Amino acid sequence: MDVVSPELNSLLPDEIMDTEAIEDVPQSQPESTTSQSEPSDDTSIPMETDTPMLPISISSTSSPILTLKPTLATSTATTKTTDSVTGTSVTTSGLQKLTAPFTISAANHQIILNKVASSQATEAAKSAGTPPQVIKQEGQKLLVTAIGKSGQPIVLQLPHTGNKPGISQTAADTKSPAPQFKVVTIGGRSDLKPVVGSVGNQVTTLQAQQLKTVQIAKKTPASSAAPIKFIITKTVNSKTLSPQTSVPPVIAGRVLTQSSPVIPPRTINLSEPHNTSIQSLPGKKIAISPLKTPSKVTVVSVASPTSNASQKSVALPVNVALGQQILTVQQSTSASPVKVATSQSAAQNIKPVQSVAVGGVGGSQFKTIIPLATQPNVQQIQVPGSRFHYVRLVTATTASSTGQPSGPSTSSIQTGAVRMSVPIVPPQTMKQPLTSAAQVVTTTQTQQRLIMPATPLPQIQPNFTNLPPGTVLAPAPGGGNVGYAVVPAQYVTQLQQSPFVTLASSSSFPASAGIQTQARLPLNGLSAAETTSRPRKPCNCTKSQCLKLYCDCFANGEFCNNCNCNNCFNNLEHETERLKAIKTCLDRNPEAFKPKIGKGKEGEADRRHSKGCNCKRSGCLKNYCECYEAKIMCSSICKCIGCKNFEESPERKTLMHLADAAEVRVQQQTAAKTKLSSQISDLLMRTTPVVSSGGGRLPYTFVTKEVLEATCECLLEQAKKAEQTHQPRAEAERMILEEFGHCLMRIISSAGKAKADCASINC
DNA sequence: GAGTTTGAAACT
DNA sequence: CAGTTTCAAACTC
Incomplete structure (x- = not known):
């Protein structure tokens, strides 16, 4: 029987709604997760959150987990928790293992997972008045975690049903090669942990606040012949969530849960599945002066014909953490179509959304227009040459969707205010041809869709190439309170401060591990982390409120983050003012936010300043000059006086x-410091006593806590003895010191003996 | 770190 | 469009 027993349904949280079926081919790689927020918070604007979100590589749940296993026919009281570090499994009473039915009737905000092959489950679900959701699980493992209103996370564990049904996952599972594993997390604190790869560094952890997330991680191996359909939806958002965030680690497809009764953590992690390292982006040139490390890394998008401009390297956050409510959909391989549907308690029709990759460089430079649920068949457009992601704002009233298994896939989240959807499309996604308009996930692989609340703002002409992040574009026709917002890749990083809802269907992205790992790859002498995610130089604005182009942060379409500015308005808390300022700047100069360094005319230098400099005193040989700062020669369009910034200039x-030479010296010094540091570390390592081998331990290492306590007791005893015998103070001190000497002698003696014993054993 | 210089941005 | 002012970064001491 595939139908979940009523008891199970009763255990499921109300927040969990049925969702559209997601059909996918199982893969061995881990997938993303989806989170949702409670309807009660719909009225709130999550983006205003001050609490930073921390990337989390581990999914955690503080409350008991309900585990469903297809092979088991009945629920058990045992719960298995796995330690992320050790990979060991621990059974806790807080968990419940349920079995087999992949069909969980989700009536009433509950999740329904049906095994495709099981017709009974479907019928049962129909009988229950709830459309059955089908999940094919052959050849893969599926973990579903959910947190209900009660705060209890529910984990649906759908292990491989093939040959070893009913076998609970163990530590060995994590080590199993090519695990076809799917992790679905619904509600509460959910972190998507890629099944493949090491723990910890693959996924960004976000400190989600006031947010419950539902993460749907889906892995669709191309080799897998069994597509999977599952419907999961509705996130649970609550501002009442406890600030405490427990992170149950997940290793290699394992979901760790904690039995602590803590209310679902607010933290939500959203990691962008694709590697967006600049290095991986062919067709991009990174102009970095070999002489010195530029504070600004210039990236020239070659691939994008429309944008020749170079930009500061935008650390396209591989890990995307968006503000308050973010819906992320990560699409897996194009070969495996996936249907993802999210629904909320207030069931509404899901609007089909189609994402179209227009082209562009991918990586950090691309623009994406994402239609939201309010408008069916809207296409997502990626404009090359821009690091901005265009986000469409959707008012809360329009956003819900009902889980319709057969309907088009759409992701929507009810937010109180405005919804923003920010798709982040990996480079490889652009190469994927659209296969199905009805299935968004299918068309765009490895896609993350972020939904962020935004404030309705004055409409700005959708000049996709010029709009800075945060810009609200004209509302889509029929979209009602729908608009577009431009969000730079880094926007995501800054949005980490806000809770978000994530719905991600996994994709072929090389696991989150690839992201972070790749981010550390060296690039032109700089690590990818430095080039792509190195924190921008903080501004020091005092009077401009960081809302004028004086502010580099603002001029680069970035939020101020860790800056030294005063009265800064360049943040989410002042989004309205910021957007107005953006509009003002654009009114003044439509290309105000375009990169200043672009490609020159034919026959000229590849890169040149778009406007030219106007230097008068610096000779264009100081960083006052924008050309010199960009490490480019002044061109014919420059109006500089006494320019010495030309090729043949001897001064230059x-x-x-x-x-x-200075750079070389710096490098040498750095290397020397590194070497010295390494030597010191090595020396310390060699001198540090080795606990495991008593032979190498120094005597002081034997002064353990126990020894110390014993010594103190001895001294106290000696003091008492002196007191009882009414010894004079000097004598008492002598006795105590004498006892202390005895203790020391015993310690040293023990150390020497231990060393001798070890020597006799080992040597 | 404080003060000066510089040139882009903003303003008139 | 030109001149002036404002601003923040770059630079100097």
Whole structure:
């Protein structure tokens, strides 16, 4: 029988709604997760959250987990928790293991997972008045975690049904090669942990606040012949969530849960599945002066014909953490179509959304227009040459969707205010041809869709190439309170401060591990982390409120983050003012937010300043000059006086040589420091006593806590003895010191003996 | 770190 | 469009 018993349904949280079926081919790689927020919070604007979100690589649940296993016919009281570090399994009383039915009737905000092959489950679900949701699980493992209103996370564990049904996952499972594993997390604190890869560094952890997330991680191996359909939806959002966040680690498809009764953590992690390292982006040139490390890394998008401009390297956050309510959909391989549907308690029709990759460079530079649920068949457009993601804002009233198994896939989240959907499409996604308009996930692989609340703002002409992040574009026709917002890749990073709802269907992205790992790859002498995610130089604005182009942060379409500015408005808390400022700047100069360094005319240098400089005193050989700062020569369009920033300029050559020499010195010093540090560390390591081998331990290492306590007791005893015998103070001190000497002698003696014993054993 | 210089941005 | 002012970064001491 595939139908979940009523008891199970009763255990499921109300927040969990049925969702559209997701059909996918199982893969061995882990997938993303989806989170949702409670309807009660719909009225709130999550983006205003001050609490930073921390990337989390581990999914955690503080409350008991309900585990469903297809092979088991009955629920058991045992719960298995796995330690992320050790990989060991621990049974706790807080968990319940339920079995087999993949069909969980989700009436009443409950989740329904049906095994496709099981017709009984479907019928049962129909009989229950709830459309059955089908999940094919052959060849893969599916974990579903959910947290209900009660705060109890529910984990649905759908292990491989093939040959070893009913076998609970163990530590060995994590080590099993090519695990076809799917993790679905619904509600509460959910972290998507890629099944493949090491624990910890793969996924960004977000400190989600006031947010419950539902994560749907889906892995669709191309080799897998059995597509999977599952419907999961409705996130549970509550501002009442306890600030405490427990993170149950998940290793290699394992979901760790904690039995602590803590209310579902507010933290939600959203990691962008694709590697967006600049290195991986062919067709991009990164102009970095070999002489010195530029504070600004210039990236020239070659692939995008429309944008020749170079930009500061935008650390396209591989890990995307968006503000308050973010819906993320990660699509897996194009070969495996997936249907993802999210629904909320207030069932509404899901609007089909189609994402279309127009082209572009991918990575950090692309623009994406994401239609939201209010408008069916809207296409997502990626404009090359931009690091901005265009986000469509959707008012709360329009956003809900009902889980319709057969309907088009759509992700929507009810938010109190405005919804923003920010799709982040990996480079590889652009290469994927659209296969189905009805299935968004299918068309765009490895896609993350972020939904962020935003404030309705004055409409701005959708100049996709010029709009800075946060810009609200004209509302889509029929979209009602729908608009577009431009969100830069880094926007995501800054939005980590807000809770979000994530719905991600996994994709072929090389696991989150690939992201972070790749981020550390060296690039032109700089690690990818430095080039892509290195924190931008903080601004020091005092009077502009960081809402004018004086502010580099603002000018680059970034939020101020860790800056030294005063009265800063360049943040989410002042989104309205910020957007107005953006509009003002655009009114003044439609290209205000375009990169200043672009490609020159034919026959000229590849890169040149779009406007040219106007230097008068610096000779264009100081960083006052924007050309010099960008490491480019002044061009014919420059209006500089006394320019020395040209190819044959001896002053320039001299400067460059000096700078080069200085750079070499810096590098040498750095290397020397590194080497010295390494040597010191090595020395310390060698001198540090080794606990495991008593032979190498120094005597002081034997002064353990126990020894110390014993010594103190001895001294106290000696003091008492002196007191009882009414010894004079001097004598008492002598006795105590004498006892202390005895203790020391015993310790040293023990140490020497231990060393001798070890020597006799080992040597 | 404080003060000065500089040139882009903003303003008139 | 030109001139002036404002601003923050770059630079100097």
